[in-house]
Every structure is written in C-alpha cells, then in structure tokens.
Amino acid sequence: MPHMLRLLEAWTPEQVARMERNIFVAQHRLHRLELFDDVYLINLLDRHPRRDLGINTMGADPERRSDWQEGRAGNLDAEQLLEAARTGLIWLNIRRVMDHHPEYAELVRALYDDLERTCPGLQTYHHSANLLISSPGAMVYYHLDCPANMLWHVRGRKRVWAYPLESGLVSDETIEGVLCGQRSEELDFRAAWDELAVVHDLEPGEMITWPQHTPHRVVNTEGLNVSLSTEHMTPRAARRNNVYLANRHFRELLGGEWRRTQLEGWRPAAKELALRVCRRVPGLRPAPPQGYRYPITFEVDLEADNCVRPLEESHRREPALA
Numbered sequence: 001m002p003h004m005l006r007l008l009e010a011w012t013p014e015q016v017a018r019m020e021r022n023i024f025v026a027q028h029r030l031h032r033l034e035l036f037d038d039v040y041l042i043n044l045l046d047r048h049p050r051r052d053l054g055i056n057t058m059g060a061d062p063e064r065r066s067d068w069q070e071g072r073a074g075n076l077d078a079e080q081l082l083e084a085a086r087t088g089l090i091w092l093n094i095r096r097v098m099d100h101h102p103e104y105a106e107l108v109r110a111l112y113d114d115l116e117r118t119c120p121g122l123q124t125y126h127h128s129a130n131l132l133i134s135s136p137g138a139m140v141y142y143h144l145d146c147p148a149n150m151l152w153h154v155r156g157r158k159r160v161w162a163y164p165l166e167s168g169l170v171s172d173e174t175i176e177g178v179l180c181g182q183r184s185e186e187l188d189f190r191a192a193w194d195e196l197a198v199v200h201d202l203e204p205g206e207m208i209t210w211p212q213h214t215p216h217r218v219v220n221t222e223g224l225n226v227s228l229s230t231e232h233m234t235p236r237a238a239r240r241n242n243v244y245l246a247n248r249h250f251r252e253l254l255g256g257e258w259r260r261t262q263l264e265g266w267r268p269a270a271k272e273l274a275l276r277v278c279r280r281v282p283g284l285r286p287a288p289p290q291g292y293r294y295p296i297t298f299e300v301d302l303e304a305d306n307c308v309r310p311l312e313e314s315h316r317r318e319p320a321l322a
C-alpha cells in the first residue's frame, strides 16, 4: 500500500523550504506503483463520472491559445479513451480524483503526510488532485494557478517552462483578475518570453513545483504522458490570495491605491480579516468567481485525425458542468 513506502525520495527539509521560493524539482516513487498502469487507468476512467472528466485538444503554436478546444467522449469506453490519448492529440483531465477514488485519495494524503513529515512546520490543507493522461504531442498553454500546485510525473516525457515571478511577466492586476475569475487562467503569451523561463525535461519519478502564481506551460515530448497534479493551500498561500483579492475589492469599493502585496506584518492580516468580514455582509460581498467555460466543439473518435472529430455547428452545445 502507498503509505507503506516512502513516496518522496531523499528530500530534505531545506529542499522543501525552498519549494515556496524557487522553481523546484525533486524525486518521488509514484511511477513504481501499479496504480498508474494501463489496467488501473482504464478501471479509474471507467468508474470516473464523465462530468468530472475534461477532454481537450489543442494546436501546435504556444501563442495561439484560441486553438484550445473542449470535447466529449461520445460513446467511447474507458479503454478506447485511453487508446485515443495514446494515438491522438488529446488531453484528459480526470478531475477531483480524491473525491471519486479512495485509493488515489489515500495516495495523495500519504504524499502530503510525507511532505509535512519531511518539513516540520509545513502545514498544508485543501488538498486536491487531478490525474492527467495526455497524448505524446499534446500541450497546455501558458497559465497560472491560484493554489500552490505540484506536478508529479509518472509516465512519458514532457518539457515544462516556468517563468519566475521576478521576471515581471505577470502584473499584480493579472493575478487579481485570475483570482476573481475575471480573466481566463490562460494568459497572453509571447514565445520570446521563453528566454526568461526555467526549462526542465520532466522524467517519470520527478516532481516539479514553483512558487504560487508562477506562470508555466507544458509540452509533451515522448510517449503517452501520465502525471498527477496536486493542489494545496498553506496559511501563507491563503493570505497571499486574500491580500490580492482584498486589494481589488477595496479599490473598487473605497477607491484609493490598495496595491501593497507584502504578506508580513499587521496590514495584510487586517486586510485578510476585513475581506473575510465583507464576504459575510450583503452589499459589501465581492462577486463570486466566474470561470470561463468552453463550448464543446469536438468528439473523440479513434478513426479521425488526431482522434478529434469536429462537431457540426448544429451539434455543439454549451457544457452542462460547472
């Protein structure tokens, strides 16, 4: 069972402490577990509710994120979906695996237990995990995520670009916008920015993570790719999100500058508290985030090019899921 073996390989508390400040790669042992073999993946896909299965395809130009499309599985069963990921240009995002699959939930909890044991003082909560199964040439466009996140790579090879926050590519307004859901999490991107990136070729048995809000993009370079993407919060990560959200909210509500993003001292604590109070008061409450939802424009089809069969305009529909 997962909790019987150390899932993190040779991590030190110093390394883990670096994780919140640097783009960071470390070793793990998930790729040795049978939970990520084809048989288990098919079984997982078979049991997974389709409403929590994201199916996407994309183009080849990292600047053209308008090529990102949402699809549906049609009548395909789990084995056929895995085959489409192996041979097509498909990105399967098996969302919320902890909610639907106890054995994977146990694994993620064991990972975080290991992490917290390795780094005394580290406190993580709101754990969640998505299992990503994707085609040899698939990619994910430049974007940033609100929680802290870690990518545990298990099968295939992928190249990851992470753009350090210090390079100044992302403005505070952009982070606020993403947190408010007012902006798609995929942001405008210029290939020239790759010069500023930390680039890593991710192998099975490696995990990559970066400081919260660090923009990143991924291109698969070899084979069927399987990775577990985990997300968590820490008190500091929650404070950071709340400070950005408070800045935006109080600027809109009261005017003035409200742009400091420091996390130390009494001011950010007071801002976080004030935001929490506002959330309880009708009239002062910030609008809940509205994520962008893509229309469904293709169906997975093992006979079609890239296993992507575009839907006729008349067969398209808006997604039913939240």
Ligand SMILES: [Fe+2]
Binding pocket: 143, 144, 145, 149, 216
């Ligand atoms: Fe991400």
